[in-house]
Amino acid sequence: MQQVRDIVIVGGGTAGWMAAAAFAKVLGTQTHSITLIESDEIGTVGVGEATIPPIMQFNALLGIDEDEFVRETNATFKLGIEFIDWRKPGSSYFHPFGTFGANITGGVGFMNYWLRWVQSGGDPDFTRFIAEGQAAREGRFARVPAPQDGQLPRLNYAYQFDAAAYAAYLRRFSERRGVTRSEGRVVDVEQNTETGYIEAVKLADGTRVAGDFFIDCSGFRALLIEGVFKAGFDDWSHWLPNNRAAAVPCERVEDPTPFTRSTARESGWQWRIPLQHRTGNGYVFSDSYISEDEASRLLLDRLDGRPLADPKILRFTAGKRRRGWVKNCLAVGLSSGFLEPLESTSIHLIQVAIMKLFELFPLREINPILIDQYNRETDALYDHVRDFIIAHYKVTDRDDTPYWHYCRNMTIPDSLAAKLELFRERGEPRTSPSELFRETSWFAVLYGQGLIPRSYHPVANALSEDELQLALASIRTAIRHRVDSLPSHADFLERCCSARPTATAA
Amino acid sequence: MSRRIEQIVVVGADAPAWMAAAALHSSLGGAGIRVRVIELPTLLQPVDAYSALPELGGFLYRIGLEEQLLFNICKAVPIAGQRFSNWSGAAPPFLHGYDRPPPPGAGLGFTQLWIKGRQKGLRTAFENFFLGAMAAKAGRVPVAVQGDELRATFGYNIDASAYSALLRHFTVQGGVESKAARVADVETDGDRITAIVLDDGERVEADLFVDASGPQTVLIGRMPGAEFESWRQWLPCDRMLVASGKALRPLPGFSQISAFRQGWLGLFPLQDRTAVTAVYDSGEISDKNMLDNLSTLANLPIGGDAVVSSLCQGARRRTWVGNCVAIGESAFSLEPLDAVQLHIAHFCISQLMTLFPVEAGAFPEAELYDRIIRRAAINLRDFQAAHYKLNRRFDMPLWDRCRDAALPETLQRKLDNFTARGRIPLNDDETFEEQAWESLLIGHGVMPQSYDPRVDALPEQDHIALTQARLNDIVGLVDGMASVDEFIAGADSQSQKEAEAFG
Secondary structure, three states: OOOOOEEEEEOOHHHHHHHHHHHHHHOOOOOOEEEEEEOOOOOOOOOEEEOOOOHHHHHHHHOOOHHHHHHHOOOEEEOEEEEEOOOOOOOEEEEEOOOOOOOOOOOOOHHHHHHHHHHOOOOOOHHHHOHHHHHHHOOEOOOOOOOOOOOOOOOOOEEEEEHHHHHHHHHHHHHHOOOEEEEOOEEEEEEOOOOOOEEEEEEOOOOEEEOOEEEEOOHHHOOOOOOOOOOOEEEOOOOOOOOEEEEEEEEOOOOOOOOEEEEEEOOEEEEEEEOOOEEEEEEEEOOOOOOHHHHHHHHHHOOOOOEOOOOEEEEOOOEEEOOOEEOOEEEOHHHHEEOOHHHOOHHHHHHHHHHHHHHHOOOOOOOHHHHHHHHHHHHHHHHHHHHHHHHHHHOOOOOOOHHHHHHHHOOOOHHHHHHHHHHHHHOOOOOOOOOOOOHHHHHHHHHHOOOOOOOOOHHHHHOOHHHHHHHHHHHHHHHHHHHHOOOEHHHHHHHHHOOOHHHHHO | OOOOOOEEEEEEOHHHHHHHHHHHHHHHHHHOOEEEEEEOOOOOOOOOEEEEOOHHHHHHHHHOOOOHHHHHHOOOEEEOEEEEEOOOOOOOOEEEEOEOOOOOOOOOOHHHHHHHHHHOOOOOOHHHHOHHHHHHHOOEOOOOOOOOOOOEOOEEEEEHHHHHHHHHHHHHHOOOEEEEOOEEEEEEEOOEEEEEEEOOOOEEOOOEEEEEOHHHOOOHHHOOOOOEEEOOOOOOOOEEEEEEEEOOOOOOOEEEEEEEOOEEEEEEEOOOEEEEEEEEOOOOOOHHHHHHHHHHHHOOOEOOOOEEEEOOOEEEOOOEEOOEEEOHHHOEEOOOOOOOHHHHHHHHHHHHHHOOOOOOOOOOOHHHHHHHHHHHHHHHHHHHHHHHHOOOOOOOHHHHHHHHOOOOHHHHHHHHHHHHHOOOOOOOOOOOOHHHHHHHHHHOOOOOOOOOHHHHHOOHHHHHHHHHHHHHHHHHHHHOOOEHHHHHHHHHHHOHHHHHHOO
16 A cells, blocks of 8 residues: 555545544645545534543644633533432532542542532531532633642633634634535445455545545544445443434523533533523433423523524434454544443543544554554543443432433443442442543542542541641642633633624634 | 451561561551460571662551661662663673553553664664663662653662561551461461461460461462463573672672573672572473572672472462461462562562451451452563563573463463564562563563554654753753662761651
């Protein structure tokens, strides 16, 4: 095989344009040709999207100015996710970006000291010890410089934005850098008779687009990775039974919150993602427990603003493509698997696929060793995220509907069962550096969902009561100072990066 | 009814046992947990030395022991890297220096740039671009002024008996009770130890027993499911000879590991002597011949104090059974190569501390401990096995066998990935991170075939300028460092007072 020069991306949308933009920036269009095929006839799934902090690395790779990005995509800032009614009706907790508390001399994690404090009567509202959670609760936000002296906590954040606007923005970015966009539908694929590699795709109008490497961003259709290569699909609906989402935007009725809200419902959950100009909403559910019509009706009933469209139904199956990379084809986005947007991981999974592809991208021959490695690392990433999402359903007191009865009683993967067991015994949410969600995330979600550890690390007992009180007080004070110094989220948006009215209209 | 742990008994000898006792006591003593050591007869000889990784400094800091005491009392020498020679025919020696990883988010590692540079005709060796390696080569100690991207640190060569005695003194002074004895019997009930019986008849009970007895595995060796799994097929040497020669002047900044026909020879500089270790295959050379050849191989007169022992590289299948936890070489045992000896104990102790049981009941922590220790052991084994596998010493039975041996899948994957793309797929619980693996593999002659395409985004002129600047920065930083002798003299005067306190 020759040098890999011509890259063909099949499908636009968030995944396709993220891939195109990254390729255009990193490989450039002098040595490589980059063609993206998309059809205006085929809709994209993108609704309001919430993200997690690593998106910043992606934007930094592209060299995108943050204020411009926020303006162009009508974005708001996101400090975490508020979970309502998940443990039981009436309950709520916050899953923040950031760290829980701060280091206390002694060498064990903060949560052990906190657990000791709570077990002796302290306030179990852990949000008070997380700057992001406290700021979110008060509707405040600002970009704060990383502390030099370690005295004040930092503030980790991501964005909530209009995914269609992001894709459009990245399309402009890509086309300016020489990416070719071909309008059309792929109707046929030519493969090399010996190697099985894809050599070209044919469009409905007869155009033939040849390439050395193909990126399948065709969404659930998975035209190439499944249609051509039969890569296989691991169906995870036993653990994640939701298979539908009804989505609808509504009018903005209040200042946008610097967080996403997820509310557990009778047969699933409802998202609320505030953008600058409107609010995204959706009901993610299982059609075994509630009909599409009923879910749509309930969603409309529960909006806090006037709906701006009719609810759109998305149909999916939770799971992962068995091999995301086969021969000269890589699946990116929904073609590579689907996990519901409960922890805002969709765009992150796109980003990781693209970044991993760079690390392993063939300069010449496509090396099966690197393909195996890609698939191995992607499996591990998906498994971790999957376990984390399952935990939200498994760990709950809710038993009030058949749906929740199923979730709390379902069997779970062994990897997750072991994690829950250790957390129950000693509040230890051990994670490895390769996992996306780390200790604070696991702690917040498991504790918030009602898994209260029976004990904590014995080293936490080595501190005297006075020392413990003092340490906790000084952490709370630092958080208080940090949060008090912040403007409201709405003011910050207004000052720094509010969308021009023209951008809103587009 | 479960209750909290009150009594821990550590059974073992020498540094690993005292490190375990000191760590447990300093963290848990304040929480009312008592630690007692049953001190077995020492396994050390006066010639023995420990070669330790930089993390030992952090361990000492955590238990509250001054690092300077190593230099003042334990004849220690700061070591910025390991130098490997004669592993690959005519290929030059290479250094594995203790560079610190670049800060997170620093982008593409330098290695990718180097690979492309190499393909474009760059002839400068990989190690020249790493601060630790260059400090080691220059006999300097990487401390004080360092760059943002270029940071290195040092490990230690230590007199084993002096270090063990120092730890013992420190631990006992700190309030840990100890008793010198042998274990006559271990009473068990299913998979739990109810008591150990000492040779004087005393019956010792505890909530948790820590086996720090090294290869003797006095406790874990008797537990169900903890059979020994040998790794001889990848680490073929079965004998070790330790001796000493005179001190090197000036003191070098590295330990020297040279391959020879039947094994490898290590020269570990100490302040008062050079510890000489030969690790070899007894099927290829007898102990007597080894001893006869030692001076010639080491290029150093060897004292008459040589000691021979056997090696058994491998791991216990389970390392935490019931209320018995194995640490150090009771858990798994490797070669005295890459400075991992004390690290094995340190790593196990750290994991035991992290997972220290909250109750003296069912120990749900055991399974995770087992898993972590096994992963770490395999990662370390693979690092050592790579030296053997990648040798280029042809027509010598031991080395031919090693080259032909099938590798563990874990190591094969690393090798394949590195060959294809210069990328090391790290596992969980790796001791050695990317740069260490890269030094190892490139040093042994593995040359990646391709690099990350993001490197091509850098114009060639910038690439060359960046490469040159890195070399210059390193030279400048190394120039500013103290020599090993100067460093030791400085540490010496600083720690005079502490030393007096220990007599």
